[in-house]
Amino acid sequence: MEILELFSKIGIYATMALVLVFALGVVALRNLFHCALCLAAVLIGTAMIYVALHAEFLAAVQILVYVGAVMTLVIFVIMLTEHLGGKTIRQTNRQSPAAIIGLSGIVVLLGTLLMKTPWPVTAKALDAKVSVMSLGKALMGTYAFPFEVISVILIACLIGAIVIAKKDVSEKGPS
Amino acid sequence: MIIPLQHILIFSLLLFATGLYGVLVRRNIIGILISIELMLNAANLNLIAFSKSTSLAPETGQIFAIFVIAIAATAAAVGLAIVLALYRVRKTVYTDEVNLLKW
Amino acid sequence: MIFGTGILKGLFVTLKNFVTSYFRKPDNGGIFTVQYPEERDKAIEAFRNFPFLAYDGTPDKVRCVACGICERECPPKCIHIVMEIDPLGKPARRPSVFEIDHGLCMNCGMCEDVCPFDSIYMDHAFEVTAADRGKELVRPKEALLKSNDYFLKIRPGTATLVDQKRRAAEEKKKLSRAATLPPQGPVS
Amino acid sequence: MSMPPFLRDIEFAVDLSLVNAKGWCLDLLGHFLPDWTVVLASIVISGVAILALGPLVMMYLTLLERKVIGRIQNRYGPNRVGKWGLLQPIADGIKMFTKEDIVPAQADKIVHFLAPVVIVVPALMVFLVVPFGERMTAVNLNIGLLYFIAVSSITTIPIFMGSWASRNKYSLLGGMRTAAQMISYEIPMTLSVVPVIMMSQSLSTNTIVMTQVGDLDLHWFIFTPWGLVGFLIYFLCAVAECNRPPFDLPEAESELVAGFHTEYSGMKFALFYMAEYMNAFTLCGIATTLFLGGWQGPFFPSWLWFFGKTFALICVMIWFRGTLPRFRVDQLMGFAWKFLLPLTLINIPVAALWFFVPERLAWLYSIAIFAVSFWGLVKLNCAFVPEKRIYPLAD
Numbered sequence: 001m002e003i004l005e006l007f008s009k010i011g012i013y014a015t016m017a018l019v020l021v022f023a024l025g026v027v028a029l030r031n032l033f034h035c036a037l038c039l040a041a042v043l044i045g046t047a048m049i050y051v052a053l054h055a056e057f058l059a060a061v062q063i064l065v066y067v068g069a070v071m072t073l074v075i076f077v078i079m080l081t082e083h084l085g086g087k088t089i090r091q092t093n094r095q096s097p098a099a100i101i102g103l104s105g106i107v108v109l110l111g112t113l114l115m116k117t118p119w120p121v122t123a124k125a126l127d128a129k130v131s132v133m134s135l136g137k138a139l140m141g142t143y144a145f146p147f148e149v150i151s152v153i154l155i156a157c158l159i160g161a162i163v164i165a166k167k168d169v170s171e172k173g174p175s
Numbered sequence: 176m177i178i179p180l181q182h183i184l185i186f187s188l189l190l191f192a193t194g195l196y197g198v199l200v201r202r203n204i205i206g207i208l209i210s211i212e213l214m215l216n217a218a219n220l221n222l223i224a225f226s227k228s229t230s231l232a233p234e235t236g237q238i239f240a241i242f243v244i245a246i247a248a249t250a251a252a253v254g255l256a257i258v259l260a261l262y263r264v265r266k267t268v269y270t271d272e273v274n275l276l277k278w
Numbered sequence: 279m280i281f282g283t284g285i286l287k288g289l290f291v292t293l294k295n296f297v298t299s300y301f302r303k304p305d306n307g308g309i310f311t312v313q314y315p316e317e318r319d320k321a322i323e324a325f326r327n328f329p330f331l332a333y334d335g336t337p338d339k340v341r342c343v344a345c346g347i348c349e350r351e352c353p354p355k356c357i358h359i360v361m362e363i364d365p366l367g368k369p370a371r372r373p374s375v376f377e378i379d380h381g382l383c384m385n386c387g388m389c390e391d392v393c394p395f396d397s398i399y400m401d402h403a404f405e406v407t408a409a410d411r412g413k414e415l416v417r418p419k420e421a422l423l424k425s426n427d428y429f430l431k432i433r434p435g436t437a438t439l440v441d442q443k444r445r446a447a448e449e450k451k452k453l454s455r456a457a458t459l460p461p462q463g464p465v466s
Numbered sequence: 467m468s469m470p471p472f473l474r475d476i477e478f479a480v481d482l483s484l485v486n487a488k489g490w491c492l493d494l495l496g497h498f499l500p501d502w503t504v505v506l507a508s509i510v511i512s513g514v515a516i517l518a519l520g521p522l523v524m525m526y527l528t529l530l531e532r533k534v535i536g537r538i539q540n541r542y543g544p545n546r547v548g549k550w551g552l553l554q555p556i557a558d559g560i561k562m563f564t565k566e567d568i569v570p571a572q573a574d575k576i577v578h579f580l581a582p583v584v585i586v587v588p589a590l591m592v593f594l595v596v597p598f599g600e601r602m603t604a605v606n607l608n609i610g611l612l613y614f615i616a617v618s619s620i621t622t623i624p625i626f627m628g629s630w631a632s633r634n635k636y637s638l639l640g641g642m643r644t645a646a647q648m649i650s651y652e653i654p655m656t657l658s659v660v661p662v663i664m665m666s667q668s669l670s671t672n673t674i675v676m677t678q679v680g681d682l683d684l685h686w687f688i689f690t691p692w693g694l695v696g697f698l699i700y701f702l703c704a705v706a707e708c709n710r711p712p713f714d715l716p717e718a719e720s721e722l723v724a725g726f727h728t729e730y731s732g733m734k735f736a737l738f739y740m741a742e743y744m745n746a747f748t749l750c751g752i753a754t755t756l757f758l759g760g761w762q763g764p765f766f767p768s769w770l771w772f773f774g775k776t777f778a779l780i781c782v783m784i785w786f787r788g789t790l791p792r793f794r795v796d797q798l799m800g801f802a803w804k805f806l807l808p809l810t811l812i813n814i815p816v817a818a819l820w821f822f823v824p825e826r827l828a829w830l831y832s833i834a835i836f837a838v839s840f841w842g843l844v845k846l847n848c849a850f851v852p853e854k855r856i857y858p859l860a861d
Contacts, residue, residue, distance in 0.1 A: 003502045016186045027197030039209045053227050058237050060612040068619030070251045072645050075626050077255045081262045092200040099199040107192045114184045121228045128233035138234040150245050157249035165256035292538045292789040299537045309540050
């Protein structure tokens with residue numbers, strides 16, 4: 001059975017590598033539509049890693065909300081604002097070298113920190129099985145207040161998005 | 176967990192850095208928004224990894240991740256609505272062309 | 279009135295159609311599709327497609343005299359006629375070549391209208407095919423010749439009228455011939 | 467009520483014949499191969515079965531659809547290739563394979579190629595959690611239903627890819643319409659499932675079937691008021707989700723040529739078609755699982771019951787297609803947001819109250835609530851209807 005474990009390990013690392021490649025595609029590709037598709041791939045890959053971490057419910061929610069809803073919204077807006085040809089004009093500004101240098105510094109710093117910190121990995125957490133039932137109970141019990149706040153935020157943002165994106169009826173708009 | 180915690184943390188750090196790079200250098204507002212989604216995703220991954228390995232109440236991390244996903248959805252909705260409104264008025268979605276209040 | 283009854287009514291109609299299609303007769307709301315190669319509708323008499331040459335009795339008694347009127351009148355010019363020359367060098371008043379290009383023919387029926395010798399008529403042939411586009415669609419005389427019996431079979435109304443007319447004309451001709459020159463010998 | 471025991475035994479043996487066949491194969495392998503290959507082989511057998519089942523189902527759905535529609539329109543439908551046209555799908559497949567594959571000159575080549583490939587993946591992935599029969603679920607996920615909803619929501623993205631990469635205005639309009647429609651109808655569909663989850667207290671499709679268990683007295687969820695309403699809403703949303711008439715705006719032939727797959731030909735078009743039919747099948751299969759008792763049923767083997775119920779639902783879809791004309795875009799969206807969504811929101815508390823109230827009373831009040839809310843929603847949705855015109859001179 002060790003060999004199956006090895007297979008799943010290889011699978012997880014391969015998924016991670018693919019996700020990173022697609023993430024680079026998100027920030028580096030010129031055609032915005034391709035970027036959005038890469039983001040969808042990244043999100044699906046992350047959902048797979050969630051499954052590997054035994055968070056199946058979260059993986060399903062991630063796909064349902066991110067890939068099903070948010071990505072559709074993003075692609076919709078890309079279709080509305082971009083020209084059909086998918087222009088390939090310059091998509092980055094002049095800060096790119098500085099950003100790379102700064103970010104590599106941050107990555108090195110945080111990476112060494114991550115490797116040096118003795119994380120208190122507990123056997124209890126490793127063995128814990130989080131079922132959908134317990135998640136629901138926590139959501140309705142301990143975290144009832146944030147849950148309600150989130151619902152208020154969702155309603156507010158729904159109304160806000162409609163109001164902002166609505167066409168102004170009174171004026172014809174700029175010609 | 177099959178793979179050690181550190182590897183997942185390094186992975187999410189790289190993902191986060193990629194997203195941050197996109198936020199810093201992208202000219203297109205929609206590009207910036209989808210880079211922000213990348214960063215939020217990396218944060219979520221950290222939450223899950225910690226809840227799986229170090230947490231005392233194993234649900235907590237997942238519930239926070241659910242909240243983050245909800246917030247990300249609202250951010251995307253409102254942000255994209257703003258982009259649409261901007262496009263309608265200025266006919267552009269590039270940040271450096273929207274410089275009316277800057278001199 | 280309850281919301282949605284119209285939809286239910288429509289659904290009921292199609293369901294009825296579906297069920298009755300299994301056991302009703304075609305004229306009663308059943309399936310009226312004709313399974314073509316195996317079974318076919320009886321062609322109606324007025325159906326006209328592609329001309330043919332009528333003959334009386336045997337194929338050498340062609341009614342056509344190669345006058346060439348149809349050749350001239352044919353709008354797409356798909357008829358080609360050459361008159362036969364007998365050994366004495368005189369025109370034999372019958373066609374040696376009579377071709378119709380089915381690739382050109384548009385089934386207008388002009389030839390039938392203009393023919394003064396009741397020779398060319400529209401057929402019921404619709405399964406005319408050829409493997410190439412040029413030569414094979416040009417039908418020679420042999421393919422176009424069809425007997426008067428065939429004509430009587432496919433278009434009985436027109437054919438009997440034509441036959442009556444021809445018989446009457448023959449009688450008249452015989453009578454007039456009898457009147458002008460008296461019989462000189464025994465008539466067979 | 468009860469069958470003789472030997473009949474029951476035979477039924478049980480037939481019922482599990484497929485499962486037993488797989489187990490026997492695995493046993494055979496286990497004799498001379500290491501353990502881990504047996505696990506792999508188990509996965510491969512299930513996978514191959516599903517990969518074969520999907521296209522097979524699609525092929526014969528096309529035939530069934532053409533036959534039934536033909537009968538509705540007083541025609542025979544395909545009956546030339548093989549007995550009753552049974553080989554027609556194979557002939558169609560050969561035709562599709564040999565057709566020229568055309569890519570528009572200005573198209574985004576890679577995305578144009580990827581779209582039909584990607585669209586088949588979620589359509590096949592959802593087969594994993596469909597319980598085809600007793601112990602015949604490929605993967606018994608504890609979040610099965612959520613998995614189904616999540617994976618089937620990916621379908622919008624390949625449709626977007628195809629419509630965007632074609633560089634064609636009809637494709638683009640079709641893609642936009644698809645996105646709007648699928649997102650709108652996903653919400654009432656997900657919410658109509660919630661009462662079922664509440665009653666069975668599980669997201670696993672197997673458990674949901676097991677809570678509807680009963681021999682000849684039927685405990686199917688459709689025989690409760692909330693189940694009936696939920697089923698109707700779910701089924702209408704399912705018809706809209708797989709873009710079938712009367713909700714086929716994304717590929718309205720008379721307006722958009724073929725919608726998002728206008729620019730696809732040959733096998734790529736066939737893949738789009740395949741995904742559509744497999745989605746129709748899985749949506750009907752899940753409807754069977756949730757509301758019609760899944761593979762429950764007397765006398766016949768369980769998988770026969772499942773396929774029978776599912777194909778009955780598909781026949782209803784085909785019946786819709788043969789009957790109803792297409793919606794207008796605003797009617798379509800209004801129907802989802804103003805009618806189905808409020809009805810599902812009413813359905814959830816009704817189902818919750820059902821849990822605590824004795825049955826007779828529950829029937830009474832739920833029928834009352836549904837009648838009132840239905841009437842109210844119809845009244846609120848009534849658009850302005852002009853007076854019926856009278857033509858005094860015409861008669």
